Amino acid sequence: MKIVLLGAPGSGKGTQGEKLVAHYGIPKISTGDALRAAVKEGTELGKKAKAAMDAGQLVANEIVIGIVEERLGQPDARKGFILDGFPRNTAQAEVLDGMLTRLGSPGIDRAVHLHVSDEEIVKRLLDRAIKEGRDDDKEDVIRKRIEVYNAETRPLLDYYAAQGKVVTLEGIGSVDEIFGSIVKVLG
Ligand code: AP5
Ligand code: MG
Numbered sequence: 001m002k003i004v005l006l007g008a009p010g011s012g013k014g015t016q017g018e019k020l021v022a023h024y025g026i027p028k029i030s031t032g033d034a035l036r037a038a039v040k041e042g043t044e045l046g047k048k049a050k051a052a053m054d055a056g057q058l059v060a061n062e063i064v065i066g067i068v069e070e071r072l073g074q075p076d077a078r079k080g081f082i083l084d085g086f087p088r089n090t091a092q093a094e095v096l097d098g099m100l101t102r103l104g105s106p107g108i109d110r111a112v113h114l115h116v117s118d119e120e121i122v123k124r125l126l127d128r129a130i131k132e133g134r135d136d137d138k139e140d141v142i143r144k145r146i147e148v149y150n151a152e153t154r155p156l157l158d159y160y161a162a163q164g165k166v167v168t169l170e171g172i173g174s175v176d177e178i179f180g181s182i183v184k185v186l187g
Pocket of ligand 1: 016057087
């Protein structure tokens, strides 16, 4: 099972991704988590990514593509994976399709799009700012992330619709209800 989780910041990609890991026994690959870990460790990659992340902008394609390529090549990703936060623009989606072709795979099975209103997103992320203090959970940066999502990532809905792979689900409600609706479409 090869799944891409699509959705605006705060739509629940990370939360639902964790539950899918437990349910299907396949790894989750989150470029955001990998980048935050690199920033925290102070690696060269982290230093390159930090300014863009703090501004709510996308990190350079070659950086995130490198992360995903390395991770998808590991044995535990052979039988499937959940991608959280990648791809985020058409160039990344095309590279992903190319990588999977080289690995002998017909591509992803489904792109699951979690739809959540902007007001709910801002509310959730300001709430998380208090609990976790993530550097990009500040109101102006949250609004920038939504803008970048609309401009750069939303077109992927058409990209995957053209492959007949996209499914849009309402991302508002309890975490378990939403998880139930995802598992129902994935089977
Ligand atoms: P990334 O880490 O991917 O962040 P994001 O897309 O902005 O999304 P979030 O992680 O904030 O939200 P989520 O959808 O995972 O929701 P979550 O489950 O956490 O990216 C961060 C940055 O890294 C980017 O801005 C960019 O700079 C860079 N980056 C990453 N990938 C990149 C790429 N491919 N290319 C270029 N740059 C890249 O939920 C959010 C909150 O809501 C949580 O507190 C959660 O507890 C709560 N919540 C979840 N579900 C519910 C629910 N049903 N009801 C109420 N609350 C809920
Ligand atoms: Mg996340």
